[in-house]
Amino acid sequence: MQPSIRKPVGIFIILAGLAVYGLLVASFADQIGALAKPAQALVYLILGIAWLLPLRPLLVWMNK
Numbered sequence: 001m002q003p004s005i006r007k008p009v010g011i012f013i014i015l016a017g018l019a020v021y022g023l024l025v026a027s028f029a030d031q032i033g034a035l036a037k038p039a040q041a042l043v044y045l046i047l048g049i050a051w052l053l054p055l056r057p058l059l060v061w062m063n064k
Helices: 003-026 029-033 037-050 055-062
Strands: none
Touching: 003 055, 029 037
């Protein structure tokens, strides 16, 4: 695939994946809300960073 096409495709994949991930995390809002406040903060911190981990291979592919 040409580099000029990879970037828009990659951006679409990132946005679609982030939307799906957000819906998935939101589906657990009741369970997370039942936790103590420090535990909630820890869960949201971990979930807020976790979506970044699969991006590296995609970004490498986009910049080939």
